[in-house]
Amino acid sequence: MLDTIKRFFGDKKSGEVAKKRMQIVLLHDRLSISPEMLESIKNDILQVLSRYMEIDGRTIKVSIEKGENYAALVSNVQVKRVYRHVQQPSTESS
Amino acid sequence: MPGTTIVVTSGKGGVGKTTTVANLGTALAMRGRSVVMVDADIGLRNLDVVMGLENRIVYNLVDIIEGRCRTEQAMIRDRKLNSLFLIPAAQTREKDAVHPDQMKELCEKLQQDFDYVLVDCPAGIERGFRNAVAGAQKAIVVTTPEVSAIRDADRVIGLLEAELMKDIQLIINRLNHKMVKRGDMMSTEDICSLLAIPLVGVIPESEEVVVSTNRGIPLVHEKRSSVAGAFRRIAARLEGEQVPIPADNAEEGGILSRFKRLIWSS
Secondary structure, eight states: OOHHHHHHTTOOHHHHHHHHHHHHHHHHHHTTOHHHHHHHHHHHHEEEEEEEEOOHHHHHHOOOOOOOOOOEEEEEEEEEESSOOOOOOOOOOO | OOOEEEEOOOSSSSSSSSHHHHHHHHHHHHOOOOEEEEETTTTTTTTTHHHHHHGOSSHHHHHHHTSSSSSHOEEESSSSTEEEEEEOOSSOOGGGEEEEEEHHHHHHHHHHOSSSSEEEEEESSSSHHHHHHTOOEEEEEOSSSSSSHHHHHHHHHHHHHHHHEEEEEEEEEEEEEHHTTTTTOHHHHHHHHOOOSEEEEEEEEEEEHHHHHHTOOGGGGGGSSSHHHHHHHHHHHHHOOOOOOOOOOOOTTTHHHHHHHHHOOO
16 A cells, blocks of 8 residues: 555656666675775875875775765874975975 | 677676677678677577577587687588678587687687677676687677666676776667656666766667577568667667667657557557
């Protein structure tokens, strides 16, 4: 009965349901990132953050969190001190 | 100028890879091109029955690769089109009988003599897949509008990109226009936005396909069939022609046939 009423009031069509589900499933599938890539992401995050604050590089954690209808890249890092001005990217290589 | 090797793949089984190879091969040959279809599904050969050539097999793909016959000896000419050939898969061997390097070498050789080499890829993503993909410059990924097929297609696209395949195109098979219309099937637009690769054609769902495979005559020979039309248009697009892809809600057959149908059904 409830189902019939739901349908009557325009419950989502199955095609739409399938599309929404696939958006999440494919996102999850594609987020099967290799440890090397995760390490590379971690280093890049460190580099960017270092321009704005002093951080403890050893404490940074990067992981992929997959929920029922979302996927997120979660990063945690301990901040020691925030700079008053943006630091220019280091030019050590030159 | 050497020809092009195109692999037809999908990940999931039963979505219509073999039917696609048979019909595209036939459609390209009908356009006057020389085509050889290679059944790379070793151990589970099927392209021969779909083409109606099962009684003519003497040698197969593994025989060529292991040097038991010359390449031409294993090529079976189509019953209707004399520029269309089939190299059947071995039925009694394992996928490991072939190495990707050997497939690549064979495709390169065939490209010297043919405009198109169409490779029918086995389902799955293991050795058989890597063999089928090894010699190809282009890939066609076939999917149906179902979640399982789309998920596997996405996985296969990822693997093809990892193999540095640059030219990957999508065929959506068995689209049921009525179901899309009433919202119970993902539309062409939905699928394209999910998989994010260029679309080369949409094949409507049709009982005619089973009938034609029963007989072993590819459906493209049938002039009036909407499926045949769809395959002919894909063949034209593969050859660089600008043929628009009809929208999901476009009625097939034009106003006259709609009118006729209306009369017959009343």
